Amino acid sequence: MFATFRLGMTWLHTWFGLVLGFVLMVVFFFGALSVFDREIDRWSVPASRFEPQPLPSFDRLLAPVFERIVPDAPDLAAARDRVTGPLPATLPVMDYSVYTTHRDPVLQLYTSFGLPNARDPGDHIHGHVTLDPRTGAELPAQARKLGSEFFYPLHYGLHLEWKELGYWIVGLAALGMLAALVSGVMIHRRLFRELFTFRPRASTQRSVLDLHNLTGVVALPFHFFFALTGLVIFAGIYFPAGTTVLRPLHDADERREAALTGLPLEPSGIAAPLAPVDAMVADAQRRWQARGMAGEVGFLFVNHVGDAAATVSVYRAGTDRVTLTGEGIHYRGSTGELLREDPPQGVVGGINDFLTGLHLQHFRHWPLRWLYFLGGLAGCACIATGFLFFARKRRERHAAQGAGGLRLVEALSVATVAGMGVATAALLVANRLLPQTLADRATVEESVFWLTWLATLGHASWRASPRQPLRPWIEQCAALAVLTLLAVALNAVTTGDALWRTLAAGDWAVGGVDLALLGFALVAALVARRLRRLERDRRASVAGALPKGFAGDAGRA
Amino acid sequence: MSSVRPDVSQVLARLAAGVVGGWAFTWGFVTLGIVALVAVGMSYHDAELLVYLLAFLLYLALLCWAFAVRSLARLWLTIGGGAALMSGAAWLAAGAMA
Numbered sequence: 001m002f003a004t005f006r007l008g009m010t011w012l013h014t015w016f017g018l019v020l021g022f023v024l025m026v027v028f029f030f031g032a033l034s035v036f037d038r039e040i041d042r043w044s045v046p047a048s049r050f051e052p053q054p055l056p057s058f059d060r061l062l063a064p065v066f067e068r069i070v071p072d073a074p075d076l077a078a079a080r081d082r083v084t085g086p087l088p089a090t091l092p093v094m095d096y097s098v099y100t101t102h103r104d105p106v107l108q109l110y111t112s113f114g115l116p117n118a119r120d121p122g123d124h125i126h127g128h129v130t131l132d133p134r135t136g137a138e139l140p141a142q143a144r145k146l147g148s149e150f151f152y153p154l155h156y157g158l159h160l161e162w163k164e165l166g167y168w169i170v171g172l173a174a175l176g177m178l179a180a181l182v183s184g185v186m187i188h189r190r191l192f193r194e195l196f197t198f199r200p201r202a203s204t205q206r207s208v209l210d211l212h213n214l215t216g217v218v219a220l221p222f223h224f225f226f227a228l229t230g231l232v233i234f235a236g237i238y239f240p241a242g243t244t245v246l247r248p249l250h251d252a253d254e255r256r257e258a259a260l261t262g263l264p265l266e267p268s269g270i271a272a273p274l275a276p277v278d279a280m281v282a283d284a285q286r287r288w289q290a291r292g293m294a295g296e297v298g299f300l301f302v303n304h305v306g307d308a309a310a311t312v313s314v315y316r317a318g319t320d321r322v323t324l325t326g327e328g329i330h331y332r333g334s335t336g337e338l339l340r341e342d343p344p345q346g347v348v349g350g351i352n353d354f355l356t357g358l359h360l361q362h363f364r365h366w367p368l369r370w371l372y373f374l375g376g377l378a379g380c381a382c383i384a385t386g387f388l389f390f391a392r393k394r395r396e397r398h399a400a401q402g403a404g405g406l407r408l409v410e411a412l413s414v415a416t417v418a419g420m421g422v423a424t425a426a427l428l429v430a431n432r433l434l435p436q437t438l439a440d441r442a443t444v445e446e447s448v449f450w451l452t453w454l455a456t457l458g459h460a461s462w463r464a465s466p467r468q469p470l471r472p473w474i475e476q477c478a479a480l481a482v483l484t485l486l487a488v489a490l491n492a493v494t495t496g497d498a499l500w501r502t503l504a505a506g507d508w509a510v511g512g513v514d515l516a517l518l519g520f521a522l523v524a525a526l527v528a529r530r531l532r533r534l535e536r537d538r539r540a541s542v543a544g545a546l547p548k549g550f551a552g553d554a555g556r557a
Numbered sequence: 558m559s560s561v562r563p564d565v566s567q568v569l570a571r572l573a574a575g576v577v578g579g580w581a582f583t584w585g586f587v588t589l590g591i592v593a594l595v596a597v598g599m600s601y602h603d604a605e606l607l608v609y610l611l612a613f614l615l616y617l618a619l620l621c622w623a624f625a626v627r628s629l630a631r632l633w634l635t636i637g638g639g640a641a642l643m644s645g646a647a648w649l650a651a652g653a654m655a
Contacts, residue, residue: 005625012624172576178617183624228613235609238580239587242605246591246651253601348603352610 009183016183018390018409020176021383023158025416027170028383030155031226032376033147033424035361035369036516038103039509040147044431046495047132047139048106049510055100055107055297056133058277062109065131065138066096066305069111075125085117092116094124096302102319102364103509106139107131144442146431150449151424156230167237174227181224184216204534205392212385219378226375229359232352262339263330264309272308275336284314284329287341291327295319298362299326308334319364323350324357373516380417387413391469399466410469411460418476419456421520425483426452428517432490470535477528484521488514571632575623578636583616585643592650 002008033040042049056062071079071091080087091113099108110128130139144150153159160166198210216223231238242250258265281297288295298317304310310333315326328342345353357363361372391410398406430448434441460472491514492498499518502511587608594604619636626632 002624008624009621012621175613175616175620178613179620182617182621231613232609235612239584239609239612241584241588241591242601245588245648246601249592249595249651249654250601253595257600257602346603348599348607348610352606355610 006187009186013180013183013187014390016176017180017383017386020173020180021386022412022416023169023173024177025380025383026158026420027155027173028376028379029420029424030151032373032380034152034155035373035376036513037147037152038101039513040151041145041149042105042509043491043513044146044428045106045139045143046497047143048130048145049495049497049507050105050134052102052105053100053107053133055098055281055300056136058098058281058300060278061133061136062098062107062131063274063277065109065129065136066111069109069127069129071113071125071127075127079115079118079123079125082119082123083115083117084119088116091125093305094303096300096305098300100133100298101317101362102296105133106145107133140436142439142441143436144445146427146445150427150446156234164237167234171231171234171238174231177227178224181216181220181227185220188213188217205389208385208388208392212382212389215378215382215385219375219382222375223379223382226359229355233356233359261330263311263313264304266309267304267307268309270308271306272310272334274302274305274310274312274333277302277312280312280331280336281314283331283336283338284316287329288316288327293320293327295327302333304333310334311339312336318357318362322354322357322361322363324353324360324362325350384413384417387417395469407461407464410464411457411472414460414464414472414476415453415457418473418480418524419453419460421480421524422456422476422483423449423453425480425487425517425520428487429483429490432487432494468535468539470531470538474528474531474535477524477531481521481524481528484517484524488517488521567629570629571623574629574632574636575620578633578640579616579619579623581640581644582619582636583612585640585647586615587612588647588651589643592647592654596650596654 002011076087094112094114097110097112099110107130108128109131110126112124112126115123115125129141130143130145131137132139156167156170157164158166158169160169198207198214200207200210236242254265277300281300284297285294293316295316296319297314298319299315301313301315302310303313312331312333313328314331315328318324318326323345325345326342330339330341331337332339361369387409391406391413394406427445427449430445434444438444456476459476463472463475465471488499491510497507497510499511499514502508502514590608590611591601591604594607595601599607623632623636
């Protein structure tokens with residue numbers, strides 16, 4: 001259909017890049033923010049602004065909290081459609097789990113509840129609380145941890161939970177991005193030279209394209225790797241073989257595994273109390289030390305709670321390496337006797353753990369973490385400049401033809417790039433302004449985010465005009481600069497943690513978020529200024545009065 | 558390169574072949590791959606991981622190929638035929654092994 005292979009690849013690059021770029025922008029931006037999700041958590045929940053803590057005593061502190069956890073209300077409401085009869089007032093508890101990292105001051109506790117009369121016998125729902133591990137006090141449910149509970153799920157699922165639609169859209173976008181990268185490489189003859197080419201003072205179209213190529217090529221291995229491993233992490237959703245046609249094979253393997261490890265798949269039906277878990281944790285830590293890898297607990301899992309077949313699994317936090325293995329050690333819950341130590345991973349599992357570990361980054365390495373953040377933002381810059389290039393290339397031609405589709409593309413681009421930033425900054429401002437005691441605080445915060453985003457789309461369509469195509473960009477960049485500055489100021493006013501105080505105290509989590517916000521404000525202000533100058537020059541050149549020494553975009557493209 | 562104006566039916570046919578057909582072909586590869594690896598003694602879990610690592614590279618290659626290959630008939634025959642053959646074989650073999 002195309003005259004040459006290169007033209008086919010060009011078409012693929014242009015249109016996959018444009019259509020999926022809107023989704024990818026969201027994935028990249030919130031992926032970049034998720035690199036610092038725990039730090040954003042601390043910024044957004046002032047009650048959690050203290051040092052990360054090791055796992056506290058299970059028996060004294062955690063067990064009583066687990067016993068109080070009830071199913072999350074939205075989960076419970078959704079589950080009523082998946083059962084054939086009425087749900088009992090209290091659901092049977094299946095398992096407890098607690099998760100922490102070297103960046104978590106507060107602890108996440110989860111309980112799974114079985115669903116009697118469920119259509120799918122394995123169906124279950126969850127309940128969770130966030131805990132201050134120093135005191136055992138629960139954080140109020142309305143205190144939404146914006147990093148790990150809002151930005152992170154947005155990164156991989158777009159908060160579209162119906163039929164896992166968000167995962168599929170993100171997956172398709174990731175695949176399309178891989179195709180855009182491959183085709184991008186195909187259409188560039190001088191890939192290596194582009195690594196070193198950026199002509200900010202050349203014609204705008206040229207420097208936009210330079211920046212597109214530079215950010216695309218510099219971070220190419222990074223972006224390729226993340227899109228691919230992102231797909232592999234959720235492969236079970238995209239190719240659910242083990243729960244469909246291969247279920248018999250999968251289940252047979254699971255039973256074989258259970259027989260081998262001695263970890264029962266099903267509860268026995270006989271009630272039995274749990275032996276002291278702290279002793280098992282101490283034993284696991286001794287065993288890690290004996291292997292020369294002393295470490296903290298990252299994940300603790302109690303299966304078949306209250307049953308004679310209960311097991312306790314203790315996993316090591318992966319603070320000191322890339323790969324994701326937990327060196328799991330498993331105990332019989334009723335007696336505390338050792339059941340099994342996970343053997344070293346095989347080759348395939350080892351490769352997989354390494355790749356997913358590199359994507360999910362549980363390790364402690366701050367310079368690398370900042371590089372991840374910058375790599376994500378480089379992806380945003382690549383997509384944003386791609387949008388600009390697409391629109392500028394077609395603007396005059398479409399205006400001459402009277403075609404209207406480009407206006408929609410431009411409005412969507414503004415809202416996706418600048419508008420997304422504005423909505424995020426508005427969310428942070430709302431987070432600092434809404435009273436802590438507000439009952440629906442999390443819902444109100446989210447509404448601020450989505451409505452602001454929608455408003456930026458309205459603004460972009462309303463303010464765009466053929467005479468001033470850059471005006472929506474300028475205004476939204478200015479709004480972004482103002483809102484991010486406001487967020488930093490409000491953090492200082494409402495919590496007393498002004499930037500100089502947090503930095504002086506060495507609180508890099510809260511201070512770092514403030515610093516990054518100031519960085520965003522600076523970049524947004526610079527972009528707004530540069531675009532305003534361009535718009536002025538453009539209008540002057542349209543009016544035929546080209547200013548002296550003009551190095552704009554009219555003559556040299 | 559703005560002169561590139563492929564006709565819509567061609568684009569849709571290739572898009573469908575690359576995205577939907579590519580998924581089906583990869584599904585066939587995933588299921589048949591797992592069955593084959595389990596048959597030669599690998600654990601289900603390892604087989605699944607290995608196949609998943611390769612699956613998306615295959616899917617990507619199919620998607621790019623859908624826009625590079627000349628003949629639409631050859632594209633659909635390869636992708637559709639491969640998907641049907643592999644999925645069918647995996648389904649039969651899984652039934653026989655369980």
